[in-house]
Amino acid sequence: MTRRRLLEGVLCAALCLVGAVARGAPLTDTANVSYSTWTVSGSSSGPSVLLKFLLPEALAQSLTATGLPVLTTRKLGEFVLRHVAVGAAGRNCPAVDQGYDIGIVDPLAVGPALHGFEILFRCPVSGALTLHDHALFDRSAGHVNFARIVKDGRVVEQLFTAAHQELRLPAAGSVPAAGFGQYLRLGVMHLFRSPAPLCFLVGSLLLLRRRREVLWLAGAVVVGYGISLAVSTRSWILPRVPLLEAYMGFLVALLAAMITLRELRQPRVSMLGCPALLAVLAILTAFTSHHLQMLVLAGAAMLAASLLVANLWFESRRELWLVPVVLVGFLDGFALPAALEPLQLPQRSQAWMVAAFDCGAALAAVASMVLLLAALSVLRGRLRTALRRLPASELAAAGLGGLGTFWLLSRLYN
Amino acid sequence: MAVREIHLKPRRVRERLSAILAARPRRSALLPAAGIVLGLLFAGVGLFRPAPRPVVRVPAGYVALVNGKGVLLSDFMSQAMAETGKSFSEVTAGERRRVLHEMIDEELLVQRALVLDLPETTVEVRDAMAGGVNAQVAAPTLAQEPTDAQLREYYDAHRDKYTTDGSMTVLDLVLHIGGYENADQSTAQARIDASEAVYQLRSGASAQYVMEHFGFVDSGRMKDGNQPDFAAKIHLGQALYAVAARMEEGQVSEPVLEADGLHVLVMERRRRPTTADFTTARTAVYGDYREQLGKAAARENLAILRSQAQILLAPGQAE
Numbered sequence: 001m002t003r004r005r006l007l008e009g010v011l012c013a014a015l016c017l018v019g020a021v022a023r024g025a026p027l028t029d030t031a032n033v034s035y036s037t038w039t040v041s042g043s044s045s046g047p048s049v050l051l052k053f054l055l056p057e058a059l060a061q062s063l064t065a066t067g068l069p070v071l072t073t074r075k076l077g078e079f080v081l082r083h084v085a086v087g088a089a090g091r092n093c094p095a096v097d098q099g100y101d102i103g104i105v106d107p108l109a110v111g112p113a114l115h116g117f118e119i120l121f122r123c124p125v126s127g128a129l130t131l132h133d134h135a136l137f138d139r140s141a142g143h144v145n146f147a148r149i150v151k152d153g154r155v156v157e158q159l160f161t162a163a164h165q166e167l168r169l170p171a172a173g174s175v176p177a178a179g180f181g182q183y184l185r186l187g188v189m190h191l192f193r194s195p196a197p198l199c200f201l202v203g204s205l206l207l208l209r210r211r212r213e214v215l216w217l218a219g220a221v222v223v224g225y226g227i228s229l230a231v232s233t234r235s236w237i238l239p240r241v242p243l244l245e246a247y248m249g250f251l252v253a254l255l256a257a258m259i260t261l262r263e264l265r266q267p268r269v270s271m272l273g274c275p276a277l278l279a280v281l282a283i284l285t286a287f288t289s290h291h292l293q294m295l296v297l298a299g300a301a302m303l304a305a306s307l308l309v310a311n312l313w314f315e316s317r318r319e320l321w322l323v324p325v326v327l328v329g330f331l332d333g334f335a336l337p338a339a340l341e342p343l344q345l346p347q348r349s350q351a352w353m354v355a356a357f358d359c360g361a362a363l364a365a366v367a368s369m370v371l372l373l374a375a376l377s378v379l380r381g382r383l384r385t386a387l388r389r390l391p392a393s394e395l396a397a398a399g400l401g402g403l404g405t406f407w408l409l410s411r412l413y414n
Numbered sequence: 415m416a417v418r419e420i421h422l423k424p425r426r427v428r429e430r431l432s433a434i435l436a437a438r439p440r441r442s443a444l445l446p447a448a449g450i451v452l453g454l455l456f457a458g459v460g461l462f463r464p465a466p467r468p469v470v471r472v473p474a475g476y477v478a479l480v481n482g483k484g485v486l487l488s489d490f491m492s493q494a495m496a497e498t499g500k501s502f503s504e505v506t507a508g509e510r511r512r513v514l515h516e517m518i519d520e521e522l523l524v525q526r527a528l529v530l531d532l533p534e535t536t537v538e539v540r541d542a543m544a545g546g547v548n549a550q551v552a553a554p555t556l557a558q559e560p561t562d563a564q565l566r567e568y569y570d571a572h573r574d575k576y577t578t579d580g581s582m583t584v585l586d587l588v589l590h591i592g593g594y595e596n597a598d599q600s601t602a603q604a605r606i607d608a609s610e611a612v613y614q615l616r617s618g619a620s621a622q623y624v625m626e627h628f629g630f631v632d633s634g635r636m637k638d639g640n641q642p643d644f645a646a647k648i649h650l651g652q653a654l655y656a657v658a659a660r661m662e663e664g665q666v667s668e669p670v671l672e673a674d675g676l677h678v679l680v681m682e683r684r685r686r687p688t689t690a691d692f693t694t695a696r697t698a699v700y701g702d703y704r705e706q707l708g709k710a711a712a713r714e715n716l717a718i719l720r721s722q723a724q725i726l727l728a729p730g731q732a733e
Contacts (some may be wrong), residue, residue, distance in 0.1 A: 100536075102535075106530065107531065108529050108530060108531065109528060109529055109530070109531040109534070110529065116529075118530075235465045235468075236464070236465055237462040237463065237464060237465055238462065238463055238464075238465045239461060239462055239463075240460070240461060240462065240463055243460055243461050244461050247457060247461055292459075292460040293460065294460075295456050295457065295459050295460035296456075296457050296460035296461060298453075298456050298457075299452075299453045299454065299455065299456030299457025299458070299459075299460065300453065300457055301453070302449050302450075302452050302453030302456060303449070303450055303453030303454060303457065304453075305449060305453075306445075306446040306447070306448075306449025306450045306452075306453060307446070307450060309445075309446055309449075310446035310447075310450075313446070320446075323450060327454075331461075347468075
């Protein structure tokens with residue numbers, strides 16, 4: 001049994017695992033975020049904190065499935081109230097009734113895709129404040145709340161995560177902002193919770209033929225995230241997230257086509273099949289009102305045709321398969337800018353957050369590939385017999401193709 | 415010059431043709447690269463959208479931007495002139511600063527009201543908004559001054575609107591048939607007595623005399639004295655009011671049979687309803703005419719809005 005066969009078998013198993021975990025989950029974890037703004041002001045009767053909490057519609061809807069019966073704005077507001085608090089001197093500050101018939105939680109009009117609530121906490125005693133946010137961390141794995149703390153005219157960005165649900169504000173002095181490491185960790189966790197980029201990166205190992213190509217692969221990932229960082233920090237463009245997820249699905253399917261191309265006796269069938277299907281889909285979409293989808297499909301068809309043809313023509317120029325790898329890094333690099341859009345942060349604040357996040361994601365991508373290859377060499381002897389007769393490469397390509405096509409179509413017309 | 419004919423052998427033609435068909439242009443990376451770039455460009459247009467540009471300069475025609483929302487220069491000028499009562503060139507720098515400060519405050523409050531969703535939650539805001547929309551749709555119609563012919567036509571169609579209500583002081587005497595003094599009295603006998611009483615009244619006898627001699631009593635329906643016509647109609651009832659409305663001052667009615675007995679009305683004082691002529695009523699007609707135009711415009715606008723809206727009613731509900 002060759003080393004190559006062993007690699008294919010292990011990667012096939014890894015892909016099956018990622019695919020099984022992914023199922024219908026979002027391809028990136030940008031939807032699993034909420035936002036809060038805590039405005040701290042002081043008065044003679046003690047400090048007060050005005051909390052503005054924003055929840056994306058998709059996340060609010062998911063609460064119905066996880067136990068919040070018959071979701072209404074009022075119930076959603078009560079849910080938020082139960083899960084946030086402000087503490088001072090070891091006691092919780094009460095939320096204040098806001099008069100008229102509003103009650104304690106004031107629902108806000110913050111756009112069609114968001115739910116907004118405002119709660120005013122008034123603390124009877126002065127001193128250091130503790131902000132608590134426990135909303136959604138137990139219900140939605142990997143949930144992140146992007147918080148802004150406004151105190152004494154200064155604004156700092158902070159993060160509430162499952163591991164960091166409390167934030168202590170000093171009585172005097174400035175509030176600390178979330179550090180580079182927190183966003184780096186966020187980037188790492190993001191990659192491991194995003195099935196599409198992960199599937200692609202694991203699958204791309206099947207295209208490796210020489211040991212040094214691992215370096216190319218890692219380099220391509222880093223270059224992809226780097227270009228993304230350079231573009232996204234300029235705040236020129238923002239992604240259309242559903243279409244971006246669909247395109248990510250296409251890239252996974254394209255990877256499957258590239259793997260298959262290598263195995264087939266008549267590679268032209270694979271070379272033409274994938275772009276032709278995409279072109280037909282683009283033409284059909286042109287007759288509908290989904291013009292952006294049509295553009296994405298047409299672009300995908302052109303890219304697939306060009307890449308597959310080039311792969312066949314220039315077998316010696318193997319670096320061409322790195323183009324989709326760079327693309328995956330580039331597209332995944334827009335995850336945080338897309339998530340931060342509702343906060344409308346200043347360009348400078350956002351730049352270093354995205355930089356840390358992309359560093360984390362790129363590191364995680366490279367590390368996951370290196371670890372997988374290292375694990376492979378450790379398990380080599382044990383798996384030799386098991387994988388002897390398994391058509392691993394074909395299975396992996398089929399799995400990738402199926403997943404990618406499903407993601408492409410399910411996200412494209414969502 | 416001799417021309418030499420060349421005859422190609424079929425075999426050589428076939429070979430050449432095969433060679434041409436088999437020949438491929440030298441494979442260049444240019445075509446796939448162009449395809450990749452074009453594909454990425456196409457996809458990029460669909461995948462990305464321009465990020466909203468941060469506005470750092472106030473565009474021409476505006477005096478300020480508040481959270482990206484502009485305060486128009488024309489609004490600022492109007493407000494400054496309205497508040498100071500001067501032409502804009504005469505408004506001092508201090509006054510301009512104060513007006514602009516107020517306008518920015520107002521814009522902030524309006525934006526806050528929208529965030530708090532006041533149009534959905536506060537009755538006063540909803541009323542003001544609905545009124546504003548109605549006023550806006552009526553404005554083009556109301557901008558045209560109505561002609562006298564239009565006003566007169568409206569006056570003729572709604573003459574009753576300009577008619578003042580009449581009033582009456584009427585004594586309502588009733589003879590209860592078969593009263594305690596004559597239990598066997600029939601309706602015919604009572605009618606004879608009532609006719610006699612009417613005769614006496616018309617001859618100048620006092621109501622008091624008739625009451626004492628014929629057994630009439632005051633019905634009490636008009637005990638409050640002088641009453642406007644609408645009140646008299648309510649108190650007297652339909653049948654008696656119809657008789658009273660035709661009577662002149664000092665007249666005595668014929669007996670009218672009702673459930674409680676025979677009634678005789680004595681009209682003591684009568685002021686008939688009067689209709690104001692067009693010239694007198696012109697101001698009121700003008701206001702009513704414009705109000706009607708405004709309502710018609712609002713109705714028309716609502717009809718359009720309803721035609722474009724999707725309205726679902728819960729089971730059992732109707733409008």
